[in-house]
Amino acid sequence: MVCEYGDQLKKIVENVRPFTLNGKVADYIPALAKADSSTLAVSIYNGQGTCFSAGHETEMFTLQSISKVLTLALALIDHGEEAVFKKVGMEPTGDPYNSITKLESHVSKPLNPMINAGALAVSHLIHGDSTDIRLERLLQLVRKMSGRASVTYNREVAQSEFNTAFLNRSLCYFMRQHGIINEDVDELLDFYTKQCAIEVNCDDLAKIGYVLANGGQDENGVRIIPFEISRLVKTFMVTCGMYNSSGEFAIRVGIPAKSGVSGGIVCAVPNGIGIGIYGPALDEKGNSVAGMKLLEALSSHYELSIF
Structure with missing residues (x-):
C-alpha cells in the first residue's frame, strides 16, 4: 500500500481538482477570504515515518473547527466525561454549525461539542487562568500530536475572527444567561478565536489523525x-464532524473526520492511517467541496470505510 499511495495520490487529486470550481472560500471571516479557491492537497500518514502527499501539501492553513476535536480531548483530560457532558450533549443536529435554534429548545445546553455553541462551552472548561495559559496548553497538545514543535497560531486570522464574532458572542451571552458558562464573554472568545487560528499543514493534520x-x-x-x-x-x-453533512459523509466515505471552514479536514481510520486534507473552496454547509470528493475517492480506492 505504501507504493500505491505514492503512485495514486497525485492522480486522485488531479481527478477531483475540478470540483474546487463548485465552492467558494469562507469570506465571512475577512482573513480567510484571501485563500486561493483552486488549492487542493492531501497527506496520508501510516506511522512509518513518512507522509505521502500530493497537491499543495506544504501550504499553511488554520484549524478552525478542527480545533473542536482537540479542545474536547483536552477538556476531557482536565475534567472527565461527567463534568464535560453536563455542559454539552452527545447528540447530532441537523442544523447549521452556528445555529442558536437548538439552544432555545434544549434548556440552553448545546447538543454536541462539534457545533459552535458546544465548542464554546467546551473551551470554557479548559484549565488556565488566562488565554495565554489555555492556548499554550492546547498548542502543546497539537505539537505533540503533529510532531512539529513550532506549531503556533495566525494572529491576523485570530484578530479577524474576533472582530467579526457577532453570532458567537450571541451564543456565549445566551449560555452565560443560563449558567452554561460563567466567564467574561470576550475573554472566552479571545481564547476560542486563537484556537481556531492555530496554523498547520496537511502533514501535521495527517499525523494528528x-x-x-x-x-x-x-x-x-x-x-x-x-x-x-x-x-x-x-x-x-x-x-457530528462534518457539520450537517455528517450522515451523508458516513455513507459515502465512512471515516471519522472533522472539517473546518478554512477548508481543512482531518481523518482518523481506526487502528490505521491519518489523513489531512486542504481545499478552501467550501460547499453551502462549510465543508471543502473537493476535499469531500477526494476522501470519497480515497475511501473507495483503499477500502477505508469503517462500516
Whole structure:
C-alpha cells in the first residue's frame, strides 16, 4: 500500500481538482477570504515515518473547527466525561454549525461539542487562568500530536475572527444567561478565536489523525491522549464532524473526520492511517467541496470505510 499511495495520490487529486470550481472560500471571516479557491492537497500518514502527499501539501492553513476535536480531548483530560457532558450533549443536529435554534429548545445546553455553541462551552472548561495559559496548553497538545514543535497560531486570522464574532458572542451571552458558562464573554472568545487560528499543514493534520486513529498513541507508542478519550473523540467525528453533512459523509466515505471552514479536514481510520486534507473552496454547509470528493475517492480506492 505504501507504493500505491505514492503512485495514486497525485492522480486522485488531479481527478477531483475540478470540483474546487463548485465552492467558494469562507469570506465571512475577512482573513480567510484571501485563500486561493483552486488549492487542493492531501497527506496520508501510516506511522512509518513518512507522509505521502500530493497537491499543495506544504501550504499553511488554520484549524478552525478542527480545533473542536482537540479542545474536547483536552477538556476531557482536565475534567472527565461527567463534568464535560453536563455542559454539552452527545447528540447530532441537523442544523447549521452556528445555529442558536437548538439552544432555545434544549434548556440552553448545546447538543454536541462539534457545533459552535458546544465548542464554546467546551473551551470554557479548559484549565488556565488566562488565554495565554489555555492556548499554550492546547498548542502543546497539537505539537505533540503533529510532531512539529513550532506549531503556533495566525494572529491576523485570530484578530479577524474576533472582530467579526457577532453570532458567537450571541451564543456565549445566551449560555452565560443560563449558567452554561460563567466567564467574561470576550475573554472566552479571545481564547476560542486563537484556537481556531492555530496554523498547520496537511502533514501535521495527517499525523494528528494518526494519533486519534491509533488510540491516542503516536507512531512510537507514546501515549498522548488516553485511549477512552480518543475513542469518544472519534465517535463525535463520525456523528457530528462534518457539520450537517455528517450522515451523508458516513455513507459515502465512512471515516471519522472533522472539517473546518478554512477548508481543512482531518481523518482518523481506526487502528490505521491519518489523513489531512486542504481545499478552501467550501460547499453551502462549510465543508471543502473537493476535499469531500477526494476522501470519497480515497475511501473507495483503499477500502477505508469503517462500516
